[in-house]
Amino acid sequence: MAASCAVTMLATGPSWALRRPEPRPAPRPAVDIVAPGTPGTGAPGTSTTPEVSTLPAVVAGPSDSDLEVIRIDPDPAAPGDTTTVHAFVANRGPDTTASSFTVVVTLPDGVTPEGPYFPEDCEVFQGGHRVRCVFGPGLPPLRTATALIPVRLAPDLPMGTLSGGWVAVRGADDRNERNNRQPFDIAVVETTGGS
Known part of the structure; x- marks a missing residue:
């Protein structure tokens, strides 16, 4: 059976994630990316703990164009x-x-x-x-x-x-x-x- 790839959004980042010096009103969500064949995919003999990316979710904004x-x-x-x-x-x-x-x-x-x-x-x-x-x-x-x-x-x-x-x-x-x-x-x- 082929391994699957799942993307989930976490409400908050892990406690060891890098933080900015100034507090923010609300934490940005992190993206939980589980790649095929990595722990957490449910493949036989693997762990069920997903590997979590600590990068903040990026939302595209307007560009500087004319x-x-x-x-x-x-x-x-x-x-x-x-x-x-x-x-x-x-x-x-x-x-x-x-x-x-x-x-x-x-x-x-x-x-x-x-x-x-x-x-x-x-x-x-x-x-x-x-x-x-x-x-x-x-x-x-x-x-x-x-x-x-x-x-x-x-x-x-x-x-x-x-x-x-x-x-x-x-x-x-x-x-x-x-x-x-x-x-x-x-x-x-x-x-x-x-x-």
Whole structure:
């Protein structure tokens, strides 16, 4: 029979554990780790006393990271055609993000989202005027994440520059909110011969 691995939480650490000089309001729990084949696993001929780790349980908190939206304008498109909004977010560091973060794309008037999106679980809300995408933790410093939001231009849009679009990011780890939002413009052009 294969040995099993059990993890249990103790209410207090053993009396011989290292202590800090200043008393704490409540002791941190220690993790009781019983490895396969070690005493306490219940294997024949072994002791039933588990080997206890004295390391305190670690709970991840927010990291020291700085999320920044980098402006990228979508490719030009003709009225009635599609283009893609690139919601481009960089982590300026110094830490890897320890929490998830949310990217919200606000679309200008005359533009509607049209999936599929990346990530595929992005959600359209506010009557199709905005798209929300959630990224998990783990974005390293000086690396980027991109949400891709295909959009369709209304067929009656005039030629020119369509403004009013925004990309914004928000996360628990972000220490600097001054660079969390950037606008984007869409150039509305005449239909090309290949369309």
